[in-house]
Amino acid sequence: MAALICEVVYRGIFQKNLAARIARGIVLSARKSGRWGIAFGRYGDSPQRNGIPAKDFAIVADSKEELEQNMARYEPKHTDVTIVLDDTLAKGVESWAWYGLQPINRLTVPHGTVLMTSLQSFDELLKDIHKKDAIYTLALVRARASFSGLWVYREDHTEVRILGALARIAPSFLTLDGVGQAIKEIEWGSDLKVESAKKAYGRIETREVKITEGSAEIPFSFGLPKWWEMREGVTIPAIPVGKPKEGGKGYVPERNPYFKKYTSRTMRPVIDFDKCVKCTLCWIQCPDSCFDVMPDGTYDANMEACCGCGVCEAVCPVEQCITMVNESLFEDNASQWEMWRTDKDRYQAWMAGKIGDKVATVRSHGFRFRGQYEQELKRDLDTGGVEITAGIPGENAQHKTV
């Protein structure tokens, strides 16, 4: 390998600084071993929107010529390492520019690596990640989806932990010493961060993924029209008016057939239809018009259109009628209302399992109240939980920032 090509897949806005820091860190770390490199974002994703998947890239090469060879295209067509900063992206990536669902491992080369921050097990993640017709390695750095890098959130060293893990994955391009030097001398000037990188180097978990493993879902996609097939005047058909649900009752609006929001979510609303008072607030306030009106007058969040913003939960006047739950707990996008109608007891049990999960319901992209993030970090530390900050008890105690 004369060049190392990395993509950093992240949640728009929330993780944009984090992703940019990682891409820079890769180039600067490789520079310490005399490599050339470039770090860049996909311009088409700008302006970014909250939570919508987006990408940064880092390419390092042995020579300037080899670097140019890989720069002479808009974005890499294959990557040696796919870095994923939020494990809900395991379900795939769907930006406004990719015309369908892109499996998270699509660009990863055979025998390449998908490096993900996650608290889930390999098997749980492989329920979501699509099958690939080549062997690759799934590597995990144990961490939550980080918001580090946004000025309102505390540092959690995710960027240097990724760099440390990468030194393990691609040692011929990034040595651990090189990573440490880049952290210390160029980017952050922090011994603590160097230590975090070293720890991630030691703690990275890997597992080879066979071609038989992964989700069998066929990703939806569509082709782009030729210039003479496109409507003139920069016009597109408007979304048509919707239809009643069944028997002339209820209402299902028509939706954009090309941009489905399955992967734009980090959380989804779980609805207790028995508690619903049919006040219409969720239906009116939803910025994506994701609610279908059911024949009985309740509202079902259609997963095709929900981007998981949580406005419905916030405006719902009934306690625990709508609860936002982390996307990683769901394996399909089926209608909750249909499940409820078919078997109410079974639905109640299913729902209790989702909204009763104290980890999956605490945090969305964004927080419910000021200080929530600090609370969560503290709880994780108190329970001896997963290392996500500099201040792990007993380690670097003098540097604790929490």
Add this chain to the structure above:
Amino acid sequence: MAVATKAAPAAAEDKELLISGSEAVAEALTLADLDVVTAYPIRPYDTVMQAIAKKIANGQLVAEYIVAEGEHSQFEIVKHASTVGARVFCGSSGVGWAYAMECLVVTPPLRVPMVCLVGNRALDDPGAFGVEHNDALFVRDLGWMLCWIDSSQEALDTTLIAYRVAEDRRIFLPCAISADGAFLTHSQALTLVPPKEKVDTFLPRYNRGDLLLHPDNPITVAPQANEDWVIEIRRQNDEAMKRASTVIEEAYADFRRVFGRAPDNPWFEEYMTQDAEVVLVGMGTISLPIKVAIREMRAKGKKVGLVRLRWFRPFPTEKLVAALSKAQAIGVIDRDYSMGSPFMSGVVANEIRAAMYNADRRPPLLSFISGLGGREVTLEDVYKATEMCYGAAKAGRSDAKTHWLGVRD
């Protein structure tokens, strides 16, 4: 599809009026049953505003006359009116046209068949009123059809033709008609105004068709697009501009059939070029001093001719090359400038140089800049240019310079 035209009623007669170029445009707008016009004053464009206001006040024209707070809004308003199916008119001059630039840029890709009058005016600074063509030329690369006229009659006729071409579903591009400030906008000449019945047979109603913004035709106009869409949209515009060449020729042929006038060659006027050794080229009212000078020179045995370019976009490349390559020398007199361009020439000279590049026969071409800021182009200027062209013809080669005529030096 060509638009079928009926034969005009025999009883209808033209009416002769003494009117300016701007008033002639207002006559044409009345005959075309204009729907929406926006207005913001700037000299010399304001003359057409006044003429339209008078038509409405006198009950001769029923149209929405909207006074905007500036040129930017002025062009936005008609753009939107056109997408809901209104026949619209707008225009400006000099820096007013420049102030509307953002709206002028979006009009061709949205396929809005707006017809505009640009009362050509020098760009500030210095603040000045006289003619220069640089204002209209701002949009020369953007999908606007551009033409220049040199008489009140041509102003009236070209306005009707412009609607016919712009509103053709194959085209749907805006068209700006340029009229030299003062020389045309403020000079009244005898003009034939056709009866409404004849215009109705020539100019069908504007039908926005599949692009109509209406509740019965729900569409979204101008969504955000990324790099996967933009070049296809440009290619669509390019195709519309290519088709414009055919549609313009059809429109002139129909105009001739209905009104009994209009040139055989829509693209440019040829004056005494049949046997010409030297052919001068220009746009707009510069034709007047050149024609007079040609007659004077012909009386002394010099075979000089004029090609007055009417249509600048689409540029009549093949026809123009055929007409010019017969000459022994070509002299292009620009009433505009293109600072720092090849040979520091004017815009028209360099367009013609580019057009001639593949010609089998390329006569020497000399470039002149003259008449800026409304300065008179004198007969002496034309004689001087012609003499230099004869020199180039004799030498058999162009000089790689641009000559400024009528500048104090």
